[in-house]
Amino acid sequence: MDNIKTILEQLxxxxxxxxxEIPHIDLYMDQVIQLFENKFGDSKRNEEEKVLTKTMINNYAKGKVIFPIKNxxxxxxxxxxxxxxxxxxGALSISDIKTTLDRINKKLIKEEGNIDSFYQSYLNLTGKNVGDFKADMDARVKEVKNEVxxxxxxxxPNLDQVLMIATLVHMSNLYRRVxxxxxxxxxxxxxxxRQR
Structure with a gap:
């Protein structure tokens, strides 16, 4: 448990x-994959994990999770x-992601919106989330140690780690359910x- 700060740094x-970092020119699929691999490759859990694959991109297109590509x-x-x-x-099904992004995709198809300001707001919030998360992790570590x-x-052995894992998964489930x-x-x- 004393290595939580190191783990957070590695993530x-x-x-x-x-x-x-997003090019203003259109990219071929291999270029898209390389861009994502270069950006998020260090955050993979292991070497076998893929950030983005041709199959994933094709599935997003076929499932209409992203609007149609050109050329x-x-x-x-x-x-x-x-x-x-x-x-x-990481938390939602592809069906839920499609629903979430549906209106954005429709606006982009009609060329009615600028996604840049939305995305910048998202980035601003994720930056704040990381700070809040680190502070919360410090508090959780103390709470787990007190409970142990x-x-x-x-x-x-490892009782504190098991308790921390269970606590983190529980918090993750609460956020995912909301x-x-x-x-x-x-x-x-x-x-x-209305659905029931």
């Missing part, structure tokens, strides 16, 4: 694809959407009917 929590090239707007998908897929001290078998309910509300708005 690259601040890593985001900024607007300045086998991906625009700046596609890259912004793929960056959002990359973050969202109170336990009868508190000197068992996000899913917000997606469900978007579906209700779109369909005009």
């Amino acid at each position: 690259g929590l601040e890593t985001s694809l900024t607007l300045e 086998k090239k991906y625009s700046k707007e596609h890259l912004i959407l793929m960056s959002l998908i990359y973050q969202l897929k 001290i109170k336990m009868e078998d508190g000197d068992s 996000a899913e309910k917000l997606v469900d509300e978007m579906v209700i708005e779109k369909d005009g009917k």
Whole structure:
């Protein structure tokens, strides 16, 4: 548990694809994959994990999670959407991501919106989230240590790590469940009917 700060440093929590890093020219699929691999490669759990693959991109296109491409090239707007998908897929199903991004995709198809300001707001919030998360992690570590001290078998190996893992997964589930309910509300708005 004393290595939490080291773990947080290794995760690259601040890593985001900024607007300045997104080319203003359209890219072929291999270039898109390379851009994402270069940007997020260090935050992978292991070497086998892929940041983005041709299959993933094709599935996003077929599933209409991203608006149609032109001439086998991906625009700046596609890259912004793929960056959002990359973050969202850690907690939401592809179906929920499609619902979440549906209105943005429709505006982009009609060329009615500028996604840049939305994406910059998202980046601003994620930067704040990282700071809040680090402060919360410090508090969680202290709480877990206090709970382990109170336990009868508190000197068992890895008990603090197991308790921390369970706590973090629980918090993750709470956030994910709220996000899913917000997606469900978007579906209700779109369909005009309440679900049970």
